[in-house]
Every structure is written in C-alpha cells, then in structure tokens.
Amino acid sequence: MTTTAQTYAGAAPSARGGSITRNRRKVLILSYVFLVLFVIFFLTPPLYMFITSLKTSAEISAEVSPWWVFSPTLANYIQLLTSPVYLTFFRNSILVSTFVVAITMVVSILAAFSLARMKFWGSATLATGVFLTYLIPDTLLFIPMFKTFAFLHDLTGIEFINHWWVLVIIYPTLTIPFCTWIMIGYFSSIPKELDEAALIDGASYMQLLTKIFVPVALPGIIAAAIFAFTVSWAQFLYPLAFTTSTDQLVLPVGIVTTLIKGDVFNWGQIMTGALLGAAPPLILYAFLMDYYIAGLTAGATKG
Amino acid sequence: MAEVKLRQVVKMYDETPAVRGIDLDIADEEFVVLVGPSGCGKSTTLRMIAGLEDITGGEIMIGDDVINDVPPKDRNIAMVFQNYALYPHMSVFENMSFALRLKKAAKDEIRARVENAARILDITELLDRKPKQLSGGQRQRVAMGRAIVRDPMVFLFDEPLSNLDAKLRVQMRTEIKKVHQKVRTTTVYVTHDQIEAMTLADRVVVMNGGRIEQVGAPGDLYHAPATKFVAGFIGSPAMNFIPCSLEEAGQGLRIRLTDDIGFLVPEERAGRYRPHAGSGKLCLGIRPEHVLEQRSQLEPNQQVFEVGLDVTEPMGMDTLVYFRVNGSEVCGRVNPNAGARPGERMKLVADLNNMHLIDDATGKVL
Ligand SMILES: Nc1ncnc2c1ncn2[C@@H]1O[C@H](COP(=O)(O)OP(=O)(O)OP(=O)(O)O)[C@@H](O)[C@H]1O
Ligand SMILES: [Mg+2]
Numbered sequence: 001m002t003t004t005a006q007t008y009a010g011a012a013p014s015a016r017g018g019s020i021t022r023n024r025r026k027v028l029i030l031s032y033v034f035l036v037l038f039v040i041f042f043l044t045p046p047l048y049m050f051i052t053s054l055k056t057s058a059e060i061s062a063e064v065s066p067w068w069v070f071s072p073t074l075a076n077y078i079q080l081l082t083s084p085v086y087l088t089f090f091r092n093s094i095l096v097s098t099f100v101v102a103i104t105m106v107v108s109i110l111a112a113f114s115l116a117r118m119k120f121w122g123s124a125t126l127a128t129g130v131f132l133t134y135l136i137p138d139t140l141l142f143i144p145m146f147k148t149f150a151f152l153h154d155l156t157g158i159e160f161i162n163h164w165w166v167l168v169i170i171y172p173t174l175t176i177p178f179c180t181w182i183m184i185g186y187f188s189s190i191p192k193e194l195d196e197a198a199l200i201d202g203a204s205y206m207q208l209l210t211k212i213f214v215p216v217a218l219p220g221i222i223a224a225a226i227f228a229f230t231v232s233w234a235q236f237l238y239p240l241a242f243t244t245s246t247d248q249l250v251l252p253v254g255i256v257t258t259l260i261k262g263d264v265f266n267w268g269q270i271m272t273g274a275l276l277g278a279a280p281p282l283i284l285y286a287f288l289m290d291y292y293i294a295g296l297t298a299g300a301t302k303g
Numbered sequence: 304m305a306e307v308k309l310r311q312v313v314k315m316y317d318e319t320p321a322v323r324g325i326d327l328d329i330a331d332e333e334f335v336v337l338v339g340p341s342g343c344g345k346s347t348t349l350r351m352i353a354g355l356e357d358i359t360g361g362e363i364m365i366g367d368d369v370i371n372d373v374p375p376k377d378r379n380i381a382m383v384f385q386n387y388a389l390y391p392h393m394s395v396f397e398n399m400s401f402a403l404r405l406k407k408a409a410k411d412e413i414r415a416r417v418e419n420a421a422r423i424l425d426i427t428e429l430l431d432r433k434p435k436q437l438s439g440g441q442r443q444r445v446a447m448g449r450a451i452v453r454d455p456m457v458f459l460f461d462e463p464l465s466n467l468d469a470k471l472r473v474q475m476r477t478e479i480k481k482v483h484q485k486v487r488t489t490t491v492y493v494t495h496d497q498i499e500a501m502t503l504a505d506r507v508v509v510m511n512g513g514r515i516e517q518v519g520a521p522g523d524l525y526h527a528p529a530t531k532f533v534a535g536f537i538g539s540p541a542m543n544f545i546p547c548s549l550e551e552a553g554q555g556l557r558i559r560l561t562d563d564i565g566f567l568v569p570e571e572r573a574g575r576y577r578p579h580a581g582s583g584k585l586c587l588g589i590r591p592e593h594v595l596e597q598r599s600q601l602e603p604n605q606q607v608f609e610v611g612l613d614v615t616e617p618m619g620m621d622t623l624v625y626f627r628v629n630g631s632e633v634c635g636r637v638n639p640n641a642g643a644r645p646g647e648r649m650k651l652v653a654d655l656n657n658m659h660l661i662d663d664a665t666g667k668v669l
Contacts, residue, residue, distance in 0.1 A: 193388035196355050201402035201453070202376040211401075215392040 046275070053077070053272040060267050076272040086273060088247055089254030092164040093233060093277070096250055100171040100232040101225050108176050108224065112183030113209050117195060127184055134177035142241050145170060164248045167239055171232045179224040186220030187213060222288055233281055251277040305366035305379075305456040305489060306331045307352065313360035314347050314513075321347045323513035324361065332487045334480075338500035339510035339536070345493040346461055348510070352491060353382050353459050365456055381450035382459040385466060387442045389434040395421075395445050396430040402453045420451040423485055424478075440471045447479070451486060458483075460492040464499065476502060497537050501525070509533050526657075531588070531666045534659055540591045540623065543633045544661070547587045549580045556580060558587055558660070560629050569604040569655050576660055576669060584663035591623065593654040594635030596643070604655040615643045624649070 052060060054072045064070060080086045114120075115127045149160040160166045190213065198208050214221065239253040246258060255273040259266045307329040314322040322344040329335045337345040350356040352363055354375035362369050370378050389398050396417055397404075403413045421427045424444045434442055443463060450458055463479070464472045480503055483490055494500055500507045501521040509516045509524065509532070516536075517529045528534035534542045548559045549568075556568040556576055566587075568576055579585060597607055613632075616623040617639060624635045624643045635651055637643050660669045 191386060191388065193384040193386055194390065196353075196375075197382065197384065197388040197449075198390070198401070199355070200353060200375045200380065200382050201449075202405045207405065212390060216390070218392075 046278070049271040049275050052267055053275055055268055057266065057268055076268045077276075080269060080272055080276065085246055085258055086254070089249055089251045090277075092249060092254075093251040094280070096164060096167045096171070097229050097232045099165075099168040100175060101228045103168070103172050104175040104179050104228040105221065105225055107172065108179035108183050109209070109214065109221065111176070111180045112187050113213060115180070116184045116187035117213075118205065130177050130184075131181045133173075134181065138174060138237060141173070142238060146241070161242055162244050162248055164243060164250065166242050167232070167235070167250065170238050170242065171228075171235060174235070175228040175231050179228055182224045182227070183217070183220060186217045190216055226284065226288060229284060230281055233277075306333075307457055307489060307491065308364040309348075309352075309361065310364070311361035312348070312351060312358060312363060314344070314351060314356060315359045320513055322351070325510075325515055327508060327515065327518065329489060329491065331489055334483050334490045334492065334503060334505045335508060336492045336494060336500040336504035336506075337508045337510055338494055338497055339516075341495060343510045344513040345495070345510055349382075349459050349461055349491060349493050352457070353380055354378050379456045380459055381453045381455040381457075382461070383443075383446045383450050383463045385462040387434075387446040387466075389442060389445055389449075391434050393433075394430065395426065395432055395434070395437070395448075398434070398445060399430075399449045399452045401449070416452050416454070417448075420448045423451060423482060424448050439467050440475060443467065443475055444478070447482065451482070454488075456489065458488050458490040458492075460490065462494055463492075464494070465496075472499075479503065498539065501537070507537075509536060511536075528659065528668055530668060531586070531661045531663075534588050534661070534668060538590055540634050540636075542588050542590045542659075543594070543631065545587045545589075545628050545631045545633060546663075547585050547629070549576060549582070549585055549660070551580060558658075560587065564608045564610075564628060566606050566608075566653055566655055566658075567604075569658075572660075579660070579662065579669060582662075586661040586663045588659035588661050588668070589653060589655075590657065591634040591636040593657040594633065594637075595652045595654065596637035596641035597650040597652055601652065602654075602656075605652050606655060607650055607652055609648055609650050611648050612643060612645050615645050624651075 048066070051067065051069055053076050054069045054074070056071070056073055056075065059070060060066075111130070115123050115130070146161075149166070153159060153161075160169070194212060194216070195208055198212050203211060234252060235250075236252045239250045243249055243253065246254070249257065251273070255270060255277065259270045259273060307327075309325050309327040312322060312325045313320065325348060327335075337348060339345055347356060351358050352365075354370070354373065358371050362371060364370065365378060365380070390401065393401065399417045399420060400413045403416065408416075417430070418427065421430060424447060426441065426444050426448060429437065429441060429445070434445070437445065443466075446463070460479075464475050467475060476499060479492075492503060501524075504521055506518060507521055507524055508518045511532050517524060517533045519527075524533060524537045528537060531544070535544065545560055550557050550559050550565075552567060555570065556573050557565045558568060559565045595605075601607070610626040610628065610633075612624050612626050614625040616625075619639070621636050622639045622641070622643050624637055626633055626635070637651070641649075643649055661667070662669055
C-alpha cells in the first residue's frame with residue numbers, strides 16, 4: 001500500500017496541462033477513496049485483534065467499548081511467549097513452512113524449466129495437467145490421503161499420522177502445482193534466444209537453469225516462494241485432520257485447540273496468539289515486497 | 304578459422320519442407336550473406352549450421368568434420384541474434400566472458416580477451432554496465448563482442464541489424480565489415496535486406512522457397528542474374544519486367560514491346576537469343592538505372608523511345624519516372640534537370656547493353 005501511494009504522489013507533479021490535470025485529480029481522488037475503503041476493510045480485524053490482545057479477560061467481558069483499552073497489559077504476550085506449548089506450535093510451523101518452501105521451490109523450478117523449455121513428448125499436456133491438479137479442492141483430498149498414509153503404514157510400518165512432518169509431505173501437493181504454473185509462465189517469458197546463446201556459449205541444461213533462468217526469473221521465484229510460505233503457514237484443515245497431540249500441532253490449529261477449553265474462550269490469548277502468528281509472513285512480505293510486485297508483473301518490466 | 308560445407312542439406316518441419324536441399328561451399332575467411340524473402344529458409348539454414356535445429360537430411364561440415372550430430376557448444380561457432388540475447392542479469396564484461404568462464408579459462412586470459420574484443424568494438428567504457436543501461440547499437444556491439452571473445456571458427460549472424468533505426472543500421476553495417484577485416488573469421492550472415500547483402504558480402508547467396516537461386520559476388524548478381532527472381536530481388540528500385548516478343552529484323556533481332564516500341568537486340572546477343580525468336584512467353588528485364596533521359600550523344604545499343612509519364616518522384620540525385628508499357632509499370636531514372644513532368648510525354652533512352660531477356664515459362668535469364 002505504501003508503494004501505491006508513493007507512485008501516485010511521485011507522479012503527480014509531472015502532470016501538466018489544465019484538463020488533463022483536472023481529469024487526473026478526479027481519478028486520483030477516486031482511487032484514494034477506494035484505497036481508504038480497502039484499508040479500513042482489511043485493517044479493522046487486525047486492529048481489533050491488537051486492541052483485544054492488550055486487554056485482560058475481565059475487561060474483554062466487561063460492558064465497555066471494545067474499541068478502547070482502559071487498562072492496557074502485556075500479560076497475554078508474556079504468558080504466550082513463556083508458554084512452552086505455544087513456542088512448540090511456533091517451532092512446528094516454522095519447520096513445516098521452511099521445508100515446504102524448500103521442497104516446493106526445488107521441485108517446481110525443475111518441473112517448470114523442463115515443461116517450459118525442454119520440449120518432450122506430452123510436455124504441453126503435462127503442463128496443463130499440472131494446473132488442473134491445482135483446481136481440485138483440498139477438502140476432497142484429505143480422505144484419500146488418509147487412506148494412502150494408512151496403506152503406507154501397513155506397507156512400511158512408519159506412522160505418518162499425528163507427526164508434524166506429515167504436513168511437509170502433504171503441503172507440497174497444494175503448493176507445487178501453483179508454483180510450477182507461475183514459474184512456467186515466468187520461464188516462458190524469457191526469450192528463446194537467451195537459451196540458445198547460452199547453449200552455444202557452452203552451457204549444459206543444468207547450467208542454463210542455474211546461471212541464466214534462476215537469476216533472470218528471480219522475482220518470479222520469490223513470488224512463488226512467498227506463495228508457498230503463506231499457504232503452508234496459514235493452512236488449517238490438514239493439520240486439524242492429520243495431527244492431534246499438542247506437541248505436534250502447528251500454530252493455527254494449536255491456538256484454537258489449546259486456548260479454547262470446552263466452551264471457555266480465552267479471547268485475549270487467542271487474539272495475541274493469532275497476531276504473533278501473523279507476524280512472520282508480514283515481516284517476510286515487508287522485506288520482499290519489491291520483489292513480489294516485480295514478480296507479479298512479470299515480463300512487463302523486463303528490458 | 305575454417306571453411307563450411309553444406310551438402311544437400313534438407314530441413315523438414317513435420318511434413319513441410321523449410322529447406323529443400325542446399326549445396327554451398329564457404330571458404331575460410333569468407334563473408335557469405337544469405338538473402339531472400341521472408342520464410343525462404345535463411346534462418347533455418349543458419350540455425351542448422353549453429354546446431355540449434357536438427358538436420359533432416361544431408362551433411363554440414365565445419366573444417367573437415369561432419370558436425371550433424373555435434374552439439375552447438377562443440378561446433379566452435381558463435382552466433383549473434385536479432386534481439387541481441389544478452390544475459391540481462393550480467394554486466395557487459397560478464398556477458399562477454401560467459402563462455403570462457405564456463406570453460407574455466409584462466410582469469411588473466413579472460414580479462415585479456417574481453418578487453419581486446421572491447422577495444423576492437425570500442426566498448427571498453429561499457430564493460431561494467433548492465434544490458435538495460437545500453438542503447439540498441441551498444442547492445443549490438445556487446446553481442447558481437449561476446450562472439451569475438453570466443454575466437455570461434457565461424458561467426459553466424461541472424462539479421463543482427465534489423466532492430467536498429469536506419470541510420471544506425473548503416474553505421475553498424477560498416478562496423479561489422481571492419482570487424483571482419485580485423486578478425487577475418489569465416490562468417491555466415493542472414494538478412495532479408497539486399498542492400499545489406501550487397502555491401503557486406505564477399506559472396507551473396509540468394510535463397511527462395513527453401514532453395515538456392517544463385518550464388519555469386521554482389522556485382523555478378525547485379526549484372527548477371529541467373530533467374531527472374533534474382534533479377535527482381537537484387538537492386539533497388541527493382542528491375543522492370545515487360546512482356547515482349549522476339550522477331551526477326553533483317554540481319555538482327557527485334558524485341559517488340561508494343562506496336563510503337565521495339566528495340567534492336569545488341570549484335571553480340573543476337574546469336575544467343577535467336578533460338579527463342581517467335582516463342583511465346585518472353586519478358587524484357589531492364590533496371591531503372593538503365594532507362595535514362597535522352598542525350599545528344601548516344602552510345603551503341605542505347606535506343607530512344609517515347610512514352611507518357613504517369614508519376615515522377617524527385618529523389619534529389621535523380622528523378623524516378625513511372626510509365627506503362629504493354630500493361631506493366633516501368634520505372635526509369637532520369638536527370639533531375641531533364642524536365643520530367645507527370646502527364647506529359649517524354650523521350651527516354653533504353654540502355655540495351657544492360658538488358659536481360661527472360662523466359663517466363665522457366666524463369667531463367669537467357
Ligand atoms: N519451428 C517451426 N515449425 C514449423 N515451421 C517452421 C518453424 N520455423 C520455421 N518454419 C517454417 O520454415 C520456413 C523457413 O523459415 P525461416 O525462419 O528459415 O525463414 P527466414 O528465411 O529466416 O525468414 P525471415 O526473413 O522472416 O526470418 C518458413 O516457411 C517457416 O514458416
Ligand atoms: Mg529469419
């Protein structure tokens with residue numbers, strides 16, 4: 001959002017001429033109105049979470065305005081950050097997301113490169129197939145997956161269910177198709193002559209990938225990595241279905257299952273937990289925002 | 304450095320032929336230009352030499368080796384592409400040294416060779432820039448530099464100048480010629496621009512429909528085209544073609560264009576043309592620069608005729624005049640002071656020393 005605002009502000013003085021300026025101003029005002037509406041719409045829930053996280057349980061249930069904190073306290077934060085259970089959730093989430101991003105990127109970069117560039121029999125069909133798998137709703141998949149893991153258990157004796165690392169096996173089925181698809185698009189926008197020049201210069205296909213494609217497509221790769229991270233960080237359904245022991249839970253499920261005891265909702269801690277849980281993706285976005293935007297406008301900006 | 308030989312080279316895309324059997328011998332240090340209309344198979348031929356396309360049939364040799372199944376990187380060639388194909392994330396130095404770095408050449412050697420190539424192309428001060436900080440002409444130089452650094456046996460160019468504006472194109476054309484005179488590497492250059500072909504080439508290869516129409520020095524193609532296609536393709540404005548018949552005229556032969564206009568065939572050609580006298584589909588080919596204004600002193604075989612002009616185009620150095628003869632539009636090139644005016648009649652001179660008689664049925668120049 002800051003980027004958008006800066007672009008407008010930066011471009012405004014360069015506009016010249018009466019009617020164009022007036023026209024422009026109208027458009028600008030309109031876009032600001034909508035931007036503000038958007039910001040309000042999307043930032044109200046986090047703001048509400050933040051306010052609630054600073055309250056005691058007593059104040060939350062008291063009959064006062066929910067939009068103001070009368071006696072702010074960091075107790076919720078201290079409790080959570082010193083609670084071994086919460087820290088375990090956090091650790092599990094980080095481990096799962098890191099592995100998923102790594103696996104996804106390796107597989108989808110290699111897959112996208114071969115589908116986009118190494119013309120082989122059926123490569124076009126396969127590329128479409130990859131995208132189609134993404135269209136299957138997650139909810140349809142977890143019963144077959146349960147069956148598969150049960151079958152594998154019978155076969156190998158390894159217990160898959162109720163281990164955090166089972167998520168590392170599951171999530172790539174969600175992330176790889178989409179990331180491969182993004183990367184195919186990005187790789188296809190790299191001119192063919194670039195490969196040919198590199199092949200003539202003596203590069204092998206692997207060098208072509210590592211020395212030309214990956215660096216040139218870096219914004220796209222980062223966009224895909226952020227996507228993979230967000231999906232695995234925020235996934236709720238699968239961890240709920242596949243993990244149950246407290247020490248194997250990831251954040252989204254952990255917060256809900258341990259902080260809601262029976263019908264007692266510990267709202268202050270739930271909000272704090274969710275807010276802290278949302279921090280890593282936010283920090284990641286903040287650092288990679290420029291790359292992310294460049295990645296989403298792939299090809300348009302390439303010189 | 305090396306010669307390149309093509310033996311009955313064929314390229315099929317599925318069932319459609321792109322190249323239909325090409326024989327060509329390119330000598331060491333020679334600059335050969337492949338020229339022809341769009342889709343005639345120039346790029347395909349070049350890319351087969353580069354190893355970027357499989358060869359459906361025939362053989363390609365570089366030096367003494369058949370390289371049909373050798374991968375591009377082992378053919379010891381360098382290629383310059385129309386869109387330059389510079390690696391966008393690398394500096395000019397890194398672009399130029401990429402091949403050497405892949406070969407793990409010594410650092411000093413890499414630096415020396417890049418700097419040498421940069422000096423030849425006058426891009427020494429650009430070495431640290433990224434491609435997007437360069438102008439079109441500079442990118443073109445870097446692309447050439449990348450080729451020179453590798454010191455290959457053969458240079459391949461695929462329309463390297465067509466992304467540049469007209470003025471820069473002429474400038475880079477000279478530049479390419481200069482570079483070739485310095486490094487003397489065997490070069491195959493593809494273009495659809497016949498002026499580029501004429502100015503650069505030691506020998507021009509005119510291609511049409513996947514075949515070679517004619518191979519020859521630029522002057523030979525201009526003065527002695529073998530086919531109607533080459534006659535029409537080389538030269539600008541293009542050669543005029545006028546349907547005609549050939550009739551006996553006493554001792555000699557006459558080319559009859561219309562009832563009013565007929566030219567006596569130059570004596571030295573009469574013997575060659577006589578077998579075709581009376582035969583149906585003939586065509587007179589004469590370049591605009593050989594249709595002149597009337598002069599007081601006519602050389603032998605320059606013959607006067609009179610026509611009504613349709614259009615005149617002053618070009619500065621001379622004026623192009625357009626008129627119709629026997630249903631064909633004809634262009635002539637006259638002195639700007641000859642008083643050519645559209646809609647008026649004018650006496651012109653045809654220089655038959657430079658005429659061509661074409662058999663329309665076979666397309667061959669007789
Ligand atoms: N990948 C391909 N698949 C199928 N047909 C192709 C392919 N590449 C080229 N062709 C066909 O082969 C013929 C020759 O193409 P080529 O690119 O060699 O032409 P060109 O002489 O370089 O033309 P231009 O001056 O337009 O570059 C054309 O008819 C073209 O349609
Ligand atoms: Mg071409």
